[in-house]
Amino acid sequence: MPRTGHQIAYQVSEDGSKLCIASRSYILSKESRLSQLEVREIRISGRLFGDTVFCFRVDIPGTISEDSVSIRDPYVSVMTSTNCFMIDWRERAGVSLVVLDPDEEGQIMDLEYDWIGMKGIVSVVFHPVESSMILVSLQGPTDNSSGLFLTDIPLNMPPLDLRAGMSELGNWLQQSITPRELPSYTVDPVHDNASLVIRPIGFKKLEDRSWVFEVVVSGMSAKECEEGFTGKEDFARVLFDLERWSQHTDVLEYDTNGTVDIMGNFRNGGALFVSSVGVDDHEDEFQLVVPEFGNGSGYDLGWMELEIPRFLESDGSENEISVQKNSYDILQVFDSTTGHLYVCVPTGIVVIQYYK
Structure with a gap:
């Protein structure tokens, strides 16, 4: 066909x-x-x-x-x-x-x-x-x-x-x-990098009105790959200053818990999602883990864990779209400055407010 x-x-x-x-x-x-x-x-x-x-x-x-x-x-x-x-x-x-x-x-x-x-x-x-x-x-x-x-x-x-x-x-x-x-960069200063998946966020204007190019990369170090999958992922936000031909890298680690899917691209406005199914051995729970790189939210480097409301889960009908099963298609963007998560569902767009 x-x-x-x-x-x-x-x-x-x-x-x-x-x-x-x-x-x-x-x-x-x-x-x-x-x-x-x-x-x-x-x-x-x-x-x-x-x-x-x-x-x-x-x-x-x-x-x-x-x-x-x-x-x-x-x-x-x-x-x-x-x-x-x-x-x-x-x-x-x-x-x-x-x-x-x-x-x-x-x-x-x-x-x-x-x-x-x-x-x-x-x-x-x-x-x-x-x-x-x-x-x-x-x-x-x-x-x-x-x-x-x-x-x-x-x-x-x-x-x-x-x-x-x-x-x-x-x-x-x-x-x-x-x-x-x-310029090249690394997410592991001790061990060489293995392959890292690049997700371009785009160009960002700084307070001095200069531009930097931002990407988020994720993957494992060469040492981790040699030892087999251990559940540890390296994440990094890399800012490239094209005028000075330099780069600055902020690195985060994430120990996976349950089944993890990594998603996100330049349309997400700087957000990258790690969806984790089976939180704390509870298979019916679903959460998003969002890396925070200090994009105006007032927080330093770290992770934000967002629990998904029950009403967004599938009711079992064939026409219902489940957040858990269709996260690539319907999870759109989390704005860390306002705490808003925007989710596209069959009936429209749901805006969820997370309080700091």
């Missing part, structure tokens, strides 16, 4: 009046691979609230992978397992980027990844104001590699021939870029 799906990225306009959405939908089958990128603007304030304008549409060469989409007006990127498409949707221009390895002259970087080696560039994060972007790999750091690369956004991209169609890769002009790798 054909496999369908979509990815979405969004950006609020500078004046807060519009939501700009880039969505990529695809249909994959043995016979064909169809993929399309669409950009639309939705009014989110004033009398025209909800009005939608379709701004741009283009076919993208289809792949068998679940690709990532990023947006910063007027740029949209679509990262596949084999290509990185960069588009200026207002100018209707774009290219297929060939990413060259900064350590191997003339060598093309591998964009493909697998869940065993967990390698490859998987997403793009645009700088909010400058003409640059970060290429993010799935794993790092290994062999003194940070897994993060800075490069300029391509300028003067050629116009796209929308009439002829852009579903074939041969219709895209290729452009080579050589990114610069960000």
Whole structure:
């Protein structure tokens, strides 16, 4: 049967009046691979609230992978397992980027990844104001590699021939870029790192109005891997100062208790969830454990444990969505500054207030 799906990225306009959405939908089958990128603007304030304008549409060469989409007006990127498409949707221009390895002259970087080696560039994060972007790999750091690369956004991209169609890769002009790798880091000062999963949070403006790039990484040290899984996970928040080309790392440890799923991404506004099922050997309890890195909450480094209310648990019906069983889909964001947890359920959005 054909496999369908979509990815979405969004950006609020500078004046807060519009939501700009880039969505990529695809249909994959043995016979064909169809993929399309669409950009639309939705009014989110004033009398025209909800009005939608379709701004741009283009076919993208289809792949068998679940690709990532990023947006910063007027740029949209679509990262596949084999290509990185960069588009200026207002100018209707774009290219297929060939990413060259900064350590191997003339060598093309591998964009493909697998869940065993967990390698490859998987997403793009645009700088909010400058003409640059970060290429993010799935794993790092290994062999003194940070897994993060800075490069300029391509300028003067050629116009796209929308009439002829852009579903074939041969219709895209290729452009080579050589990114610069960000400084390496470690979450274990004693032992070497094993593979760490990178979750980009995004760019953050500091009080002095400078920008830093924030990621959260998680995994085990090489020593832990050699000794087998012990239940200890290392978490770190890494802040990169691109002006000074330096980084600062805050490290947390978490001893797992029960079944643990790690989730969270740049859309979570700085929050990363560790869901723990079976708290204190009680299989019917469910909680979220949120790493706190001092993001304006008034707390220092540590962990916040959030008990999930009973009314959000499944009642056993087939149509009911359980927080415990579907946490990847419906747990959205925890705001540590206000103590609000936002949960998406079948009937709407539930806001839960946790008191400090």
